[in-house]
Amino acid sequence: MQDELIDIVTKEGKLTGKSALKSEVHAKGHYHNTVHIWFYTSDGEVLLAQRAASKTIYPLLWDVSVAGHIDAGETLKSGALREIKEEIGLTVSENELEKIGVFKCFQNYSNGIIDNEFHHTYIAKFDGLLFDLTPQKEEVEALKLVSMYAFHDLLENSKNNGHFVSSNSDYYDKVIAAILEKIT
Numbered sequence: 001m002q003d004e005l006i007d008i009v010t011k012e013g014k015l016t017g018k019s020a021l022k023s024e025v026h027a028k029g030h031y032h033n034t035v036h037i038w039f040y041t042s043d044g045e046v047l048l049a050q051r052a053a054s055k056t057i058y059p060l061l062w063d064v065s066v067a068g069h070i071d072a073g074e075t076l077k078s079g080a081l082r083e084i085k086e087e088i089g090l091t092v093s094e095n096e097l098e099k100i101g102v103f104k105c106f107q108n109y110s111n112g113i114i115d116n117e118f119h120h121t122y123i124a125k126f127d128g129l130l131f132d133l134t135p136q137k138e139e140v141e142a143l144k145l146v147s148m149y150a151f152h153d154l155l156e157n158s159k160n161n162g163h164f165v166s167s168n169s170d171y172y173d174k175v176i177a178a179i180l181e182k183i184t
Contacts, residue, residue, distance in 0.1 A: 003021045003022050003023045004021070004022050004069060004071055004072075005019050005020070005021055005022075005071065005072040006019060006020065006021075006022050006025055006032050006033075006069050006070060006071060006072055007019045007032065007033065007070065007072050007073070008020060008025065008030045008031065008032060009031045009032055009033060009118065010031060011031055011116075013031070013033070013102065013118045019072035019073075022069060026113045026114060026115065027112065027113075027114070028114070029108075029114030029116050030116065031116045031117075031118070032069065032070075032116065032117060032118070033069070033070045033076065033079075033117070033118050033120060034067060034068060034069050034070065034117045034118065034119050034120065035066075035067065035068060035070060035076055035079050035080040035083060035119070035120050035121075035122065036064045036066070036067045036103075036119045036120070036121040036122070037064070037065055037066040037067070037080055037083070037084055037097065037121075037122045037123075037124060038064055038065050038121070038122070038123045038124070038175050038179065039065040039066075039123075039124055039125070039126035040123060040124075040125060040126060040179045040182065040183065041125070041126055041127070041145065042125065042127070042183060044147060044148045044183050045145040045146060045147055045148070046065075046145065046146055046147075046148065046151050046179065047065040047126055047130075047143060047144075047145055048062045048063065048064075048065065048143070048144055048145075048146055048151075049062070049063060049064065049065055049066065049087070049088070049135070049139075049140045049142075049143055050062050050063075050140065050141040050142040050143070050144075051063055051139075051140070051141065052137065052138060052139050052140060052141045053141055054138065055139075056111055056113065057109055057111075057113060057115075058165050060141060061162070061163065061164060061165055062144075062154075062163050062164055063164065063165065064175075065088070065126075065143075066080075066083050066084050066087045066088055067083065067087075067119075068082075068083035068086070068087065068139075070120075076120045077094045077097060078094075080097055080120075080122055081093075081094065081097075086136055086139075087135070087136045087139050087140055088133045088134065088135060088136070088140065088143065089133055089134030089135075089136075090126075090128065090133060092124060096124045096125070097122040097123075097124050098122060098123050098124065098182075099120065099121070099122050100121050100122065100123055100174070100175070100178040101121055101174065101178075102118050102119065102120050102121070103118070103119040103121055103171050103174070104117075104118060104119075105117045105118075105119055105171075119171075121175065123175070123178055123179055123182065125182075130143060130144070130145055148176065148179065148180060148183075151172075151176065152176060155169060155172050155173075155176075
């Protein structure tokens with residue numbers, strides 16, 4: 001996968017006017033923007049993506065439907081649309097994305113990656129069929145739809161079941177609340 005150029009932001013999330021390669025951003029711990037898009041169905045299911053086995057952080061764990069870095073000069077929504085198309089082969093319009101917040105994720109990993117990310121998080125309704133989606137093999141191992149009940153149960157037991165990144169449970173709870181508000 002290519003080492004994309006991404007914009008550097010301040011600790012408050014404001015653009016600095018500087019950009020760097022993603023590898024440098026993660027090596028030096030520069031603050032930067034990412035997008036997370038959570039798809040849900042009108043039946044109360046959530047689309048989960050299993051991180052590819054080749055991922056350097058949390059391989060094979062289940063996570064957000066689509067996520068990715070914003071390229072230098074790219075808007076958040078255009079980056080979200082690009083990531084959706086690349087990772088699961090789905091085309092959506094900007095007005096289908098509903099922003100539910102910006103979540104800080106500042107973590108250091110044993111492999112040297114310093115992640116100082118602002119997750120600009122969106123939810124969007126998914127009306128398609130799971131088998132119509134095309135997972136990007138470098139990013140996504142598998143996709144599945146789970147009920148909100150199953151999602152919550154898996155999350156509650158994530159410290160023991162190895163399903164989700166357990167340190168993200170507060171974030172997941174906020175996503176669940178936003179989706180439940182849309183479907184109830």
